[in-house]
Amino acid sequence: MDSLSALFAVLDATLRVSTPLILAAMAGLFSERSGIVDISLEGKMLASAFAAASIAALTGSAWLALLVGMLVGVALGLVHGFACITHRGNQVVSGLAINILASGLTVVLGIAWFSQGGQTPALSGDARFRPLHFPFEEAARDIPVAGQFYADVLSGHNILVYLALLLVAITWWVVYRTRFGLRLRAVGENPLAVDTAGLSVSGLRYAAVAICGALAGIAGAYLSTAQNASFVREMTAGQGYIALAALIFGKWRPVPALLACLMFGFLDAVAIRLQGVVLPGIGEVPVQLIQALPYVLTVVLLAGFIGRAVAPKAVGVPFVKER
Amino acid sequence: MKINTASVPLPAWLEVVVIPVLNIVLALVVAGFIMLAIGVDPIEATVIMVRGALGSDYAIGYTLYYTTNFIFTGLAVAVAFHASLFNIGGEGQAYIGGLGVTLVFLLLDRWLPAFMLIPIGIAAAALFGAAWAFIPGWLQAHRGSHVVITTIMFNFIAASLMVYLLVNVLIQPGQMSPESRQFDESAWLPFMHEFLALFGMDVTRTPLNLSLLLALVCCVGVWLYIWRTRWGYELRTAGQSEAAAVYAGIRPKTVIVSAMCVSGALAGLMAVNEIMGVHHRLIMNFTAGYGFTGIAVALMGRNHPIGIVMASLLFGVLYQGGAELAFDVPLITREMVVAVQGLIILFSGALALMLRPWVVRVWLLFRPPDTLEPAHA
Numbered sequence: 133m134d135s136l137s138a139l140f141a142v143l144d145a146t147l148r149v150s151t152p153l154i155l156a157a158m159a160g161l162f163s164e165r166s167g168i169v170d171i172s173l174e175g176k177m178l179a180s181a182f183a184a185a186s187i188a189a190l191t192g193s194a195w196l197a198l199l200v201g202m203l204v205g206v207a208l209g210l211v212h213g214f215a216c217i218t219h220r221g222n223q224v225v226s227g228l229a230i231n232i233l234a235s236g237l238t239v240v241l242g243i244a245w246f247s248q249g250g251q252t253p254a255l256s257g258d259a260r261f262r263p264l265h266f267p268f269e270e271a272a273r274d275i276p277v278a279g280q281f282y283a284d285v286l287s288g289h290n291i292l293v294y295l296a297l298l299l300v301a302i303t304w305w306v307v308y309r310t311r312f313g314l315r316l317r318a319v320g321e322n323p324l325a326v327d328t329a330g331l332s333v334s335g336l337r338y339a340a341v342a343i344c345g346a347l348a349g350i351a352g353a354y355l356s357t358a359q360n361a362s363f364v365r366e367m368t369a370g371q372g373y374i375a376l377a378a379l380i381f382g383k384w385r386p387v388p389a390l391l392a393c394l395m396f397g398f399l400d401a402v403a404i405r406l407q408g409v410v411l412p413g414i415g416e417v418p419v420q421l422i423q424a425l426p427y428v429l430t431v432v433l434l435a436g437f438i439g440r441a442v443a444p445k446a447v448g449v450p451f452v453k454e455r
Numbered sequence: 456m457k458i459n460t461a462s463v464p465l466p467a468w469l470e471v472v473v474i475p476v477l478n479i480v481l482a483l484v485v486a487g488f489i490m491l492a493i494g495v496d497p498i499e500a501t502v503i504m505v506r507g508a509l510g511s512d513y514a515i516g517y518t519l520y521y522t523t524n525f526i527f528t529g530l531a532v533a534v535a536f537h538a539s540l541f542n543i544g545g546e547g548q549a550y551i552g553g554l555g556v557t558l559v560f561l562l563l564d565r566w567l568p569a570f571m572l573i574p575i576g577i578a579a580a581a582l583f584g585a586a587w588a589f590i591p592g593w594l595q596a597h598r599g600s601h602v603v604i605t606t607i608m609f610n611f612i613a614a615s616l617m618v619y620l621l622v623n624v625l626i627q628p629g630q631m632s633p634e635s636r637q638f639d640e641s642a643w644l645p646f647m648h649e650f651l652a653l654f655g656m657d658v659t660r661t662p663l664n665l666s667l668l669l670a671l672v673c674c675v676g677v678w679l680y681i682w683r684t685r686w687g688y689e690l691r692t693a694g695q696s697e698a699a700a701v702y703a704g705i706r707p708k709t710v711i712v713s714a715m716c717v718s719g720a721l722a723g724l725m726a727v728n729e730i731m732g733v734h735h736r737l738i739m740n741f742t743a744g745y746g747f748t749g750i751a752v753a754l755m756g757r758n759h760p761i762g763i764v765m766a767s768l769l770f771g772v773l774y775q776g777g778a779e780l781a782f783d784v785p786l787i788t789r790e791m792v793v794a795v796q797g798l799i800i801l802f803s804g805a806l807a808l809m810l811r812p813w814v815v816r817v818w819l820l821f822r823p824p825d826t827l828e829p830a831h832a
Contacts, residue, residue: 169603171603171607211801214806215801215805215806216805219805219806219808220808221804221806221807221808222541222804222805223805224541224543224603225541225750225754225800225805226801226804226805226806228543228747228750228800229797229798229800229801229804229805230801231797232747232751232793232794232796232797232800233794233797233798233801234797235790235793235797236790236791236792236793236794236795236796236797237489237790237794237797239788239790239793240489240493240787240788240790240791240794241493243786243788243790244493244494244786244787245493250788250790373607373608373611376604376607377604377608380604418619418623420615420616420618420619420622421615421619424611424615424616427608427609427611427612427615428608428612430604430608431594431605431609431612434600434601434604434605435594435600436598436599436600443601
């Protein structure tokens, strides 16, 4: 394989592994921009992945699975909201509770329902989101570089990959160009001002955590019904936290967060390819180092050594309406 | 009439005993409904769990072995909480603590006698755990990086580092599974059944070892540190109000860094139980989520050593009982305990105040007449 097609193979894989990160990062963006810290992206993704895979296995419909995955995400988002908005609980504690609950419950229910050691039955046919092939893919392959890029990188993904990219644009538009987005950003910076203007802080924040849950639900459904063909215990494997890191890395803005997700996805794709490869002059590349790089980079960023990540001002602070 | 229940003072026994117990009961009731949903009788399951956790000296040994881990990680979270820091990194700090024990033992275990090796091992566990918490603490104090996020990241960095070290460096040559070599027997912390046999007591062999005593010593130490020393006073003051702390001549940055180091050291000591007491070698993922359980333990125990011991016992019963339950009832797996843990964190942590308004209403109906005026104590 020449180096160009090797690069395209890595880019192709980058898109595939970045998709859940992108969806989860956009999910986190809505929540955190409204002032609700969300470390429970991981748990929501895991629970949705399980729900989607179960529904897909039972009904054979990937779309129904996606819908149920989103509903489960929204339900967990509302639990988070109930604890953090209504009862002004600690947002980190609530998020952690959801993560741990999802980690335990998916295995418990998986074994009780399917008795396959926590896995769900393998999906095939319409129960999965299958690759879409763009028109003229074969013809384009003959055109050097641009055509190969079109055929090998852009084409051949399932619809959720394209949906994720579209959702970044929609997120940008909603957050920066709509009335709801303005209010969302305001409630994350200065909820008292929003309250004074006669708007419901709780209502806005509940809307934000529900949207967050729905997007995290798509991310989960992608994992179990598109990228893989079943649910496997702990299949999120820290991707919810990587998405959170990407969100911070992108300074809570949609497009930079997308770029951070693509960068982390690229690192992951490279790490898979470099497994056991000996590079001249360097020796065998420690794959674990590349896998740890997103976390290390995020810490370095948070330490203020590469730019400054400034969180929404009111994030993590419960709002007490004055009596 | 609508009353503002948040400003009604409740007597201490309601705040410290009744509300926390109600929260746990609520979590267990929800867990019961989950069991019903998968077709398991929760009453029967409870009986199996309690018998499996407390029914014999073998069961109690295992329960106390789990309890030991939870005391260490629970204390770790609690110390940081008193400084208003949320240390989610106990898992990584314990893992790195195990690295510390392993490094010194691989170097020294053939040269030194037990009475020197064991204190060195304990010190190494604490030191390495503290070092892994020092960096997030320093970054929080001096660069303003939020400790919650950095400790989460450090858990993952620790996991990657340990996989690398175990696969490439520390692995016993000529062996497939990523484990270090076994330490010399002189570096083993004595098992409780061996220790009790010295006094003529015959106890069934379990993983329980002398680190339980170390954990109890740490409880006393943490109590003295938080409530009876100048450092503890500074820690609580800085935790309550940074401005007040500065006004009182306390340096909050120093407090943040030292609180994180003490917290990390306590988490690191978990490796004394697992690595020095049970496995006698470094193994992959020996922390098994106990670092996260410490958060539930600290929340349930209200960050007080006595509460932490009781909460650790409850989680010890849940873990050991859960293992027996999974053994007896095929429909249930050990992960049920993880789900219960999540529910307890939700109800005693995030929803800790959910029931308070109701308790206040009941209290206002039934309170003794001499407490009509809000108490000042």
